[in-house]
Amino acid sequence: MTSTHAPIAPAPLDLQGDVVALTRALCDIESVSGTEGPIADAVEAALRAVGHLEVLRDGDAVVARTHLGRAERVVLAGHLDTVPIAANLPTWTTGAGDDEILHGRGTVDMKGGVAVYLKLAATVREPRRDVTFVFYDNEEVASVRNGLGRLVRNHPDWLAGDFAVVGEPSNFTVEGGCQGTMRIRITLAGKAAHTARSWRGINAIHAAADLLDILKRYQPRTVEVDGLEYREGLNAVAIQGGIAGNVVPDQCYVDINHRFAPDRDIAAAEAHLRETFAGYDFEIRDAAESARPGLDHPAAVEFLTAVGRPTAPKFGWTDVARFASLGMPAVNYGPGDSMLAHTDEEHVSTAALREYERELTTWLS
Amino acid sequence: MTSTHAPIAPAPLDLQGDVVALTRALCDIESVSGTEGPIADAVEAALRAVGHLEVLRDGDAVVARTHLGRAERVVLAGHLDTVPIAANLPTWTTGAGDDEILHGRGTVDMKGGVAVYLKLAATVREPRRDVTFVFYDNEEVASVRNGLGRLVRNHPDWLAGDFAVVGEPSNFTVEGGCQGTMRIRITLAGKAAHTARSWRGINAIHAAADLLDILKRYQPRTVEVDGLEYREGLNAVAIQGGIAGNVVPDQCYVDINHRFAPDRDIAAAEAHLRETFAGYDFEIRDAAESARPGLDHPAAVEFLTAVGRPTAPKFGWTDVARFASLGMPAVNYGPGDSMLAHTDEEHVSTAALREYERELTTWLS
Numbered sequence: 001m002t003s004t005h006a007p008i009a010p011a012p013l014d015l016q017g018d019v020v021a022l023t024r025a026l027c028d029i030e031s032v033s034g035t036e037g038p039i040a041d042a043v044e045a046a047l048r049a050v051g052h053l054e055v056l057r058d059g060d061a062v063v064a065r066t067h068l069g070r071a072e073r074v075v076l077a078g079h080l081d082t083v084p085i086a087a088n089l090p091t092w093t094t095g096a097g098d099d100e101i102l103h104g105r106g107t108v109d110m111k112g113g114v115a116v117y118l119k120l121a122a123t124v125r126e127p128r129r130d131v132t133f134v135f136y137d138n139e140e141v142a143s144v145r146n147g148l149g150r151l152v153r154n155h156p157d158w159l160a161g162d163f164a165v166v167g168e169p170s171n172f173t174v175e176g177g178c179q180g181t182m183r184i185r186i187t188l189a190g191k192a193a194h195t196a197r198s199w200r201g202i203n204a205i206h207a208a209a210d211l212l213d214i215l216k217r218y219q220p221r222t223v224e225v226d227g228l229e230y231r232e233g234l235n236a237v238a239i240q241g242g243i244a245g246n247v248v249p250d251q252c253y254v255d256i257n258h259r260f261a262p263d264r265d266i267a268a269a270e271a272h273l274r275e276t277f278a279g280y281d282f283e284i285r286d287a288a289e290s291a292r293p294g295l296d297h298p299a300a301v302e303f304l305t306a307v308g309r310p311t312a313p314k315f316g317w318t319d320v321a322r323f324a325s326l327g328m329p330a331v332n333y334g335p336g337d338s339m340l341a342h343t344d345e346e347h348v349s350t351a352a353l354r355e356y357e358r359e360l361t362t363w364l365s
Numbered sequence: 366m367t368s369t370h371a372p373i374a375p376a377p378l379d380l381q382g383d384v385v386a387l388t389r390a391l392c393d394i395e396s397v398s399g400t401e402g403p404i405a406d407a408v409e410a411a412l413r414a415v416g417h418l419e420v421l422r423d424g425d426a427v428v429a430r431t432h433l434g435r436a437e438r439v440v441l442a443g444h445l446d447t448v449p450i451a452a453n454l455p456t457w458t459t460g461a462g463d464d465e466i467l468h469g470r471g472t473v474d475m476k477g478g479v480a481v482y483l484k485l486a487a488t489v490r491e492p493r494r495d496v497t498f499v500f501y502d503n504e505e506v507a508s509v510r511n512g513l514g515r516l517v518r519n520h521p522d523w524l525a526g527d528f529a530v531v532g533e534p535s536n537f538t539v540e541g542g543c544q545g546t547m548r549i550r551i552t553l554a555g556k557a558a559h560t561a562r563s564w565r566g567i568n569a570i571h572a573a574a575d576l577l578d579i580l581k582r583y584q585p586r587t588v589e590v591d592g593l594e595y596r597e598g599l600n601a602v603a604i605q606g607g608i609a610g611n612v613v614p615d616q617c618y619v620d621i622n623h624r625f626a627p628d629r630d631i632a633a634a635e636a637h638l639r640e641t642f643a644g645y646d647f648e649i650r651d652a653a654e655s656a657r658p659g660l661d662h663p664a665a666v667e668f669l670t671a672v673g674r675p676t677a678p679k680f681g682w683t684d685v686a687r688f689a690s691l692g693m694p695a696v697n698y699g700p701g702d703s704m705l706a707h708t709d710e711e712h713v714s715t716a717a718l719r720e721y722e723r724e725l726t727t728w729l730s
Contacts, residue, residue, distance in 0.1 A: 179561055183610055195622045196544055196681035198585075198598035205601035205619070209577035216571040220563075233563035236570035237614060238607030245548055245622060245651075246681075248600050254570070257560045257610060285610075316561035316611075 010038060013046040015122035019357045020102060020350045023115040027106040028090045033081040033145075036060040036137040040080060043118065043135050050122045053133075056158055060137035061147040063158045064121055066130045072299055073130040075164040075323070076360075077148065078114040078334075079139030082106040086344040093350070100350040108348045109341035113167025113334040116357045120364060127364040129299075132161055139319065148319050156326055163299035164323040165360075169336035172352070174304060175314040176228055176293025176331050178321050179259040182269050183237070183285040186211060186277065192243065192250040201248030205241040208252050211280065212236065215256070218276065223261035226293045228313040230261035234276070255285065259315075262290035291321040294329025306363035307333070375403060378411040380487035384722045385467060385715045388480040392471040393455045398446040398510070401425040401502040405445060408483065408500050415487045418498075421523055425502035426512040428523045429486055431495045437664055438495040440529035440688070440695075441725075442513065443479040444504030447471040451709040458715070465715040473713040474706035478532025478699040481722045485729060492729040494664075497526055504684065513684050521691055528664035529688040530725075534701035537717070539669060540679040541593055541658025541696050543686050544624040547634050548602070548650040551576060551642065557608065557615040566613030570606040573617050576645065577601065580621070583641065588626035591658045593678040595626035599641070620650065624680075627655035656686040659694025671728035672698070 010029045013022065031039040040060040047055045053064040060080065065073075082105050091104035102112075114135060121133050136147030143149065151159055188208050193201025220232040234256065241252025260269040266287045273282065294300055295311060304311065314320060314332055323330035335352040375394045378387065396404040405425040412420045418429040425445065430438075447470050456469035467477075479500060486498050501512030508514065516524055553573050558566025585597040599621065606617025625634040631652045638647065659665055660676060669676065679685060679697055688695035700717035 181561075181611075194681060195598055195600050195602060196546075196624050197596075198600050198624070199596060203580070203600050205604050206577055206581040208604070209574060209581045212571055212574035212577060215568070216574045231562075231564060233560055235560050235563050235566075235568050235613050236607070237560060237610050237612060239570050239573070239617060240605050240607075242601070242603030242605075242620065245602050245620065246546075247602060249602060252604060255607065255610065259561050259563070316559060 010042050013042050013118065015046050015050065015118050019115050019119050019353050022119060023102060023107065023112050023353055024091045026111040026115055027104050030085060030089060031081050032084050033138050033141040036080045040135070040137065043080065046118065047121060052125055053121060056155070058151060058154055059147065061151055062135045063132065063151070065132040066127060068126070068130050070128065070130040073132060073161040074299060075132045075134060075159060075161040075328070076117045076120070076167065077134035077136070077164060077319070078110050078117055078167045079137070079147070080114065080135050081137055081140050082109065083140050083342045088344055088346060098351045101347050102350050103347040105346055108169045108336035108346050109338070110168050110334060112336060112348050112353045113356070116353065116360060117167060119357060120360055124361060124364045129364070131364060132159070134159065146319070148322050152322050152326065159323070159326060161328055163297060163303065164328050164330035165303070166318070166320050166330060166332050167334035168318065168332050169334045169338045169341060170332050171337050172309050172335070174307065174309050174311045174331050174333045176295050176311055177225065177262045177291045177324070178314040178317050179230060179232070179261060180264065180266060180269060180288060180290030181317050182258045182260070182266065182273070182287040183255060184258070184273060184282040185253050185255050185285055186280050186282045187251060187253045190248065190250045193248040195246045195248055198248050201250070204249045204252040208239065208241070208254060211254055214276065221261065223263050225262045226295050228293050228295070228311060230313045231315070232261055233259040260290060262292040265289060288317050289321065289325065291324030291330070293331070297329040300329050300331065303331070303363060307359045309333070375407050378407050378483065380411050380415065380483050384480050384484050384718050387484060388467060388472065388477050388718055389456045391476040391480055392469050395450060395454060396446050397449050398503050398506040401445045405500070405502065408445065411483065412486060417490055418486060423516060423519055424512065426516055427500045428497065428516070430497040431492060433492070433495050435493065435495040438497060438526040439664060440497045440499060440524060440526040440693070441482045441485070441532065442499035442501070442529060442684070443475050443482055443532045444502070444512070445479065445500050446502055446505050447474065448505050448707050453709055453711060463716045466712050467715050468712040470711055473534045473701035473711050474703070475533050475699060477701060477713050477718045478721070481718065481725060482532060484722060485725055489726060489729045494729070496729060497524065499524065511684070513687050517687050517691065524688070524691060526693055528662060528668065529693050529695035530668070531683065531685050531695060531697050532699035533683065533697050534699045534703045534706060535697050536702050537674050537700070539672065539674050539676045539696050539698045541660050541676055542590065542627045542656045543679040543681060543683055544595060544597070544626060545629065545631060545634060545653060545655030546682050547623045547625070547631065547638070547652040548620060549623070549638060549647040550618050550620050550650055551645050551647045552616060552618045555613065555615045558613040560611045560613055563613050566615070569614050569617040573604065573606070573619060576619055576642070579641065586626065588628050590627045591660050593658050593676060595678045596680070597626055598624040625655060627657040630654060653682050654686065654690065656689030656695070659689070662694040665694050665696065668696070668728060672724045
């Protein structure tokens, strides 16, 4: 007996066939963050069926790895979740040949990369290096829910390796490292009074004038690290003050986000902000370490040689930094244009998916 | 048949007796803004019982006036409502003689003044000038609900006269006129961008630096009008900007309250702000006219001579200005300390109530 509302189990994934068909099959299993159960089940089952991989699972994250006793191990990682559907599933294609485009949620961010990794897992049975494949949940939501972060906490040994590639779309540019980030709050104090007798008060919003002036005049650094140029930033991201339309406000706060190049760690970034805002107290609201690109690591050099693609710094804090926190060099490298991610028009060129498969097969074989 | 929840009608008010007893009777009829029905009923009934007055009613506002054909008419006005009770009813007294204090909600703001006016209405049957007594609702809440404002709109003829006294507590200082007020909003525009690539954006909060600097450096005027010194003010009363912790904000607004001396009207105040904030657009959110003290008016001069009290400017916008809007000079003058208004410790000296009664009886008789 079946309920009309019972979910239909997806057909088994074919990891040996065409990578575009596999991408479509993955996209057509809806997996908005928090609902990755069915896709993780399908991925786990397909990886177990391959036969030569150790398969591990934590929540809706699936890890599969070879144990060939190679001198080095590389990690290929991709997330299984997507942002919400926008009437852009099931997938569809337009054009043909080199102009064929695969449209739909997840095509670029990032089930194309996931499909290539799954196909590599099934087809490259004797890689030159041991390989660990990591498929994880909840990348598109709050960092605290991130499945890769959970693996770092629960099973850092599952992620161990010499070099990692995260297959987020990068338009075939190898993006290395990432800025660190720090958010601080500066609270300005005043003294409340009725605005009709404002000389009795001290206006906390007016007191923000000098602070905003520091921000306005600040000249962010551009820093070269391991051959890549990183641009920093220092920005007010929130300001709030005021009690009522007839009260001199006694408090105003400014939240400031500093993005710092990977030549600085959190402690150095804090010291810089203490100097920049000398005379102001501040509270650190959150912070995440930067990650050096690490492109001088032998495994990274070999990867760059194999794919023959340009390199660029990564701006923003990405899951690449989670590998950096484990002491591994890591890069972001995947098919498609990240500007299309999260848009209703999300799509990827099928030629890019096939090219990505070719490059990584060459590298691993 | 009575319901246990039926309100008990208050005992009739005795307008001929002791003014302290009358104040207590008025205070003990709870009349938090919006619930003035019972006290307005009691006041109306007592005024009708007096016999020689025309009695008018609009909502919970009651107006009573003589028609003796005098050359001048004066208006005495007080509000019937209070801020919420704070376990400070029923009223109680401490001390005795000149040190006797009447405690409880409404004692100072302003049923003491109302009690004196009601007693004058009943006892000064042949005043030298025609007198209009105005008792109104909803003074302690949003201006749009103010009962005196409603009378100005619905029945300006009920309020007509040559001079008005509003009996709010002023510690026996005659407070004249009031500042005008204007609230404007200046919205600063920027361009949103991820803070990791902040060079692509324009930070709207940083753009507020120069505006806050204008406010910080602004030197408000002190202006003498009709012999009284008015201090102005220009204050940011709210600032808000920011979208998320990782976004360069594309908008920030600053709300500014200008309090201006009665030598300027709204148009002149706006012109001053356009000059002060040259280069910024702003939106006027609300404005209220200033009121000149008008203490040079013959009726005002005679009042000042009769009571023999010091004069001072009134800061803040009060109901005095509603009379000014009708072209009448008006002052604020009443027993008790306005600093006690709205506090849990609200109280008034009973000697002050009796002194206030004596002074106004002398003036009217």
